[in-house]
Amino acid sequence: MYRYVIKRLLFLIPTILGVTLIIYAVMSITPGDPGRAMLGTSALQADVDAYNAALGYNLPFPIKYFNYVKAMVIDQDFGFSYLTKQPVFDEIWPRFLETLKLAFLGVFIAASVGIPFGIYAAVKQYSLWDTVPSLVAFFMAAFPSFVLGLLFLYFFSLKLNLLPSYGIGSFEHYIMPALAISIPPAAQNMRFTKSSMLEAIRQDYVRTARAKGAAERTVVWKHALRNALLPVVTQIGLSLGVLIAGAVVAEKIFSIPGIGSLIVDRIAYKDEPVIIAGTILISICFTLVMLLVDIIYAFVDPRIRAKYSNTKG
Amino acid sequence: MNPQKVESTTVDNFKRPSQTKEIWRRFSKSKGAVIGFVLFSIIAIMLLAADFIVPYEAAIKQDFTQQLAAPSREHFFGTDGYGRDAFARLLHGGRTSLSIALLATFSSAVLGSALGAISGYFGGKVDSFIMRSLDIFMSVPDILFTMAVVYALGANFTNLLFALTLAYFTNYVRLVRSQVLNLAEQDYVEAARAGGSGSTRIILSHIIPNAVGVIIVNTTLNVAKIILYESTLSFLGLGMPPPQPEWGLMLSEAREFMRTAPWLMFFPSAAIVITAASINLMGDGLRDALDPHLKS
Amino acid sequence: MAHTEIQNILEIRDLKVIYKTDLEVVEAVNGLDLTIGKGKTLGLVGETGAGKTTTALSILKLLPSITGRILQGEIYFDGEDILKKSEHDMQSVRGNRISMVFQDPMTSLNPVLTVGDQIAEAVQLHNPDMSKEQINERVAATLNMVGIMPSRSGDYPHQFSGGMKQRVVIAMALSCEPELLIADEPTTALDVTIQAQVLTMIRELRDRLGTSMLMITHDLGIVAQTCDDVAVMYSGIIIEAGTAEDIFLGDKHHPYTVGLFNSIPNLDIKSDRLNPITGLMPDPTNLPKGCVFAPRCNHQMEICLEARPGVFEEGTHKIRCYLFSEAAGNSKAGVDLNAE
Numbered sequence: 001m002y003r004y005v006i007k008r009l010l011f012l013i014p015t016i017l018g019v020t021l022i023i024y025a026v027m028s029i030t031p032g033d034p035g036r037a038m039l040g041t042s043a044l045q046a047d048v049d050a051y052n053a054a055l056g057y058n059l060p061f062p063i064k065y066f067n068y069v070k071a072m073v074i075d076q077d078f079g080f081s082y083l084t085k086q087p088v089f090d091e092i093w094p095r096f097l098e099t100l101k102l103a104f105l106g107v108f109i110a111a112s113v114g115i116p117f118g119i120y121a122a123v124k125q126y127s128l129w130d131t132v133p134s135l136v137a138f139f140m141a142a143f144p145s146f147v148l149g150l151l152f153l154y155f156f157s158l159k160l161n162l163l164p165s166y167g168i169g170s171f172e173h174y175i176m177p178a179l180a181i182s183i184p185p186a187a188q189n190m191r192f193t194k195s196s197m198l199e200a201i202r203q204d205y206v207r208t209a210r211a212k213g214a215a216e217r218t219v220v221w222k223h224a225l226r227n228a229l230l231p232v233v234t235q236i237g238l239s240l241g242v243l244i245a246g247a248v249v250a251e252k253i254f255s256i257p258g259i260g261s262l263i264v265d266r267i268a269y270k271d272e273p274v275i276i277a278g279t280i281l282i283s284i285c286f287t288l289v290m291l292l293v294d295i296i297y298a299f300v301d302p303r304i305r306a307k308y309s310n311t312k313g
Numbered sequence: 314m315n316p317q318k319v320e321s322t323t324v325d326n327f328k329r330p331s332q333t334k335e336i337w338r339r340f341s342k343s344k345g346a347v348i349g350f351v352l353f354s355i356i357a358i359m360l361l362a363a364d365f366i367v368p369y370e371a372a373i374k375q376d377f378t379q380q381l382a383a384p385s386r387e388h389f390f391g392t393d394g395y396g397r398d399a400f401a402r403l404l405h406g407g408r409t410s411l412s413i414a415l416l417a418t419f420s421s422a423v424l425g426s427a428l429g430a431i432s433g434y435f436g437g438k439v440d441s442f443i444m445r446s447l448d449i450f451m452s453v454p455d456i457l458f459t460m461a462v463v464y465a466l467g468a469n470f471t472n473l474l475f476a477l478t479l480a481y482f483t484n485y486v487r488l489v490r491s492q493v494l495n496l497a498e499q500d501y502v503e504a505a506r507a508g509g510s511g512s513t514r515i516i517l518s519h520i521i522p523n524a525v526g527v528i529i530v531n532t533t534l535n536v537a538k539i540i541l542y543e544s545t546l547s548f549l550g551l552g553m554p555p556p557q558p559e560w561g562l563m564l565s566e567a568r569e570f571m572r573t574a575p576w577l578m579f580f581p582s583a584a585i586v587i588t589a590a591s592i593n594l595m596g597d598g599l600r601d602a603l604d605p606h607l608k609s
Numbered sequence: 610m611a612h613t614e615i616q617n618i619l620e621i622r623d624l625k626v627i628y629k630t631d632l633e634v635v636e637a638v639n640g641l642d643l644t645i646g647k648g649k650t651l652g653l654v655g656e657t658g659a660g661k662t663t664t665a666l667s668i669l670k671l672l673p674s675i676t677g678r679i680l681q682g683e684i685y686f687d688g689e690d691i692l693k694k695s696e697h698d699m700q701s702v703r704g705n706r707i708s709m710v711f712q713d714p715m716t717s718l719n720p721v722l723t724v725g726d727q728i729a730e731a732v733q734l735h736n737p738d739m740s741k742e743q744i745n746e747r748v749a750a751t752l753n754m755v756g757i758m759p760s761r762s763g764d765y766p767h768q769f770s771g772g773m774k775q776r777v778v779i780a781m782a783l784s785c786e787p788e789l790l791i792a793d794e795p796t797t798a799l800d801v802t803i804q805a806q807v808l809t810m811i812r813e814l815r816d817r818l819g820t821s822m823l824m825i826t827h828d829l830g831i832v833a834q835t836c837d838d839v840a841v842m843y844s845g846i847i848i849e850a851g852t853a854e855d856i857f858l859g860d861k862h863h864p865y866t867v868g869l870f871n872s873i874p875n876l877d878i879k880s881d882r883l884n885p886i887t888g889l890m891p892d893p894t895n896l897p898k899g900c901v902f903a904p905r906c907n908h909q910m911e912i913c914l915e916a917r918p919g920v921f922e923e924g925t926h927k928i929r930c931y932l933f934s935e936a937a938g939n940s941k942a943g944v945d946l947n948a949e
Contacts, residue, residue, distance in 0.1 A: 018446075029466065147582045154571055158571060227719070249545060263460070267461070275461070
C-alpha cells in the first residue's frame, strides 16, 4: 500500500513532464507570435523580432522546452506573462484557487446529490423513488452546463431578481455557477451509481448474504453498497474533468475570475507562459485527485490492495 | 437455474431468431428507445433537408431592418442581432454540429478501439507503453487540450474534428482493452489460436465482433456527449468560424439580448437538449436490448 | 400424505413458479411435488433449465423479487408452510434452519469482506446473544470442520482457490447447524479431483450433523454416491421419483430417465458412441399441452400430446407417464423400455 502510494507519486513526474511537452508542442504549431500579438499589426517587423528575441521565443523548440522545465523545477519560476509582464505564478495562483473552490464545490454537490439518489433508485427499483429521480437525471444529463448557466441567469437574476448575476464575494454569488456545473455530473453520478448498485445487487454473493438470513437492509448496506461504490469512486474522480470544463464556462457566464476563463482569454493573445502554467497547474491538481481516487480504491478493495503489496508491479 | 439462464436457453435453443432480430425486438419493445429513435429521426431528417426547408442564405444574410424580430410566420424563431433568421441558423447550425459529432464519434471509436485492441491483445511492453502514455495524455483535462489544439491549428471543420477525436478516443482504449482482456481468455479465442489463426485474424474475426455490442452502446451515447461538448466549445468561441451558424455560438450571441429577445436563447437550448436526450434514449434502449439481464 | 406426525423435513406440493418479464412469461416450475424425509438426502436430477435452482430458491423464498413469482402450491418445512411465513420470519429460517450452498464458489463470496467476517455474520445473525469470543470460536471450529486452518479467517476470498472457497461457503452454510442443507450443484464448478474431496466432505459432515439434504445435480454419479432418494425433474415437473434403488435398480422407468441413463458412458458395455436424448427441452415460455417430454419421446402416443399424464405409483416409486398409468391400459405397462 505504502509502496503503491510512493510509486503513484513518482509517476507524477513523467506526467507533469508529459503534460508540459504536449502543451508546448501544441502551442509551437500555432502561427503568429507574441511580439505581433503584443505590438499590433502596424508595428515594425524589427521591433516585433526584438520583442520576440527578448522573450526567448525564437529559440529552437527542444531548448525552449528544456529551459522552461529547468526554470520550473529549479527556481519554481513559470516566467512572465507576455501580455501583462507580471510573474505568471502571481497572476494565476489566486485565480486557480477560485476555480478550485468552484470545481470542488461542484464535485461535492454532484456526489452528495447523485450517489444517494442512485442508491435509493436501485434499491427501490421501479418505485416512484426510482422512476422520478431517474427521469429527472435523464433530462439533466442532456443539459450542458452553459445552457443551465444561461437559463439560471435568465430566470433567477433577470426575471426573479433573486441572485446576483456576476462576480464573487458572497455565498449567493456561488449558488448559480455551482449548480450549473454540478447538475449534469450529479445526473451522471446518479445514473452511474444506480446501474452499479443494480449490478451489485444481482451478484451471487448478495444472494449468499440473503441465504444466510441477513435482513434486506444489511444486504444492501453491508454487502452490495461497498462493492457498488468502487466504480463510483472512479467516476467521481473523472467527473472532476467534466467540472473543470464546466468551470471554464461558468467563469465566462458569471464573470468569475478563475483560471479557466483566464486561459481562454489569453489564448487569443498567445500568452504562452500563462496558458502553459495554467494548464500544468490544473493537470497536476487533476492527477493528484486521480491518485487519491486510486488510493481510496485500493483501500476499499482488498484485491487491488493485494496486487500492490505482493508484487512490485 | 436462474431466470437469466432460462432466457438464454430460450434464445439459443428454441426460437432461434437471428441475433439482430432478437435485439431489434427488445429495442422496439422499449418505449423510451422508440421515442428516442423517432425524435432523432425527425431531427436528422430536418437537418439533412435543411436546404429544402430554408435556404442557407437566410442563415447568414444580415438584414438590419429586421433585427431581433420576435417569432412570427416569416421568422419562426425570430431574428438575431444581425437580422438573420434564427430558424435557418438553427437548422444549418445543427447540421454542422451533428455531422461533426457523428464523424468525431466514428473516428474516435476507430482510433480508440484499435489502440485498445492492440494494447489488450499484445499485453506486455506494448500495453504498458500505450496505457502509460494514455495516463499522461488523460491528465490534461479535455477542455484545455481541445482549446489549445483548436486555437493552435485554427478553427475549422477538420481541426475541430481532429481535436474532438483526440478528446474522445481515450474512453475506447480502456473499454476495448478490458473487453479484449476478458475475451482473450475465452475458450473460443484459445481454440482459434490453437487452430493456427494469426493475431490480426483473431482480433478482427473473434475479438472485435464480440466486443462490438459494448462499443456500439458507448458510441451512441458518445454522440450525445460530443454534441454537448462541441456546443460548449462553440459557445466559448472555439467552434466553426463566423458567420457559420452553430448552436453554441447562437447561444453565446443570444446572451447579449437575454433581456430583449430571450427566445434567441430558448430555441437553441431546446435544440441541444432535445437532440442529446433523444440520442441518450436510443443509447439506453440499445444497451438494454444488447444486455437484457441488466433489466431483470 | 398427512404431515401430522412430521416425518418429512420438507414437503412440496403442486408448486408452480413463473418468471415474468416485460417480454415473456417463463414457466419454470409447473406443479412440482417433492418430499424429503428427516435425515434423508434427496437427489434432484435434471438438465440445465429444468427448474432445479428455481425450486431451491422457492424453498428459501429467495426468487428474484421483480420477476419471480410463486403462483400456487405449498412448501412445508418441518410441518409449517413456508409460503405463509413473513419475510421477517424467513430471515430467521434462512442460514439457520435451512442453508444453501450455491453452484459457483468464485462468485458466491463477497470480495471485500474477509471469509471470517462472512462466516461470523451467519453465526451472529442467528445467535444474537453470543459474545465476540464465542462467535470467533464458532468460526474457528467451523473452518476446522471443513479443513481450513482457522488462522486464515482474516483472509479475503481472492486468496483462496476455488475448492477452498467452496469449503468456506459450506462452512458458512453449516455454521448454524441447519436442519436442511440445499446443495445446488456444489461441485460442478470445481476440478474433478477437488470435486471428489468436497463431495466426500459434504457427505461426512451431513452424517456427523444429521442434516437432511437436498442435493441438486445433473450428475447421476453424485446421486448414486450421496442420495437416499431421487427425483428426476424435467421442464419444471418431477417425472419420476423413488428411492435410489427404485431409480437405479428398478425395472420400470420414465422414458426420460431411461434416456438419462443411456447417455452416461458405460464402461461395462462396449459401444462406439454415447446415446444422447435427441431434441431439446420444450420452450419454457410455450410449454406443450400434453406430457412435457412427449415431443422427444420414442414411445409417444396420441394421448401424450393431449393432456398431462397422472402419477403411476408402485410402492415408493412414482412415474408420471401414460405408459404406466391406467389410461394407457395395462398392456403397455410392462413394455421393455431398454430395448431401443
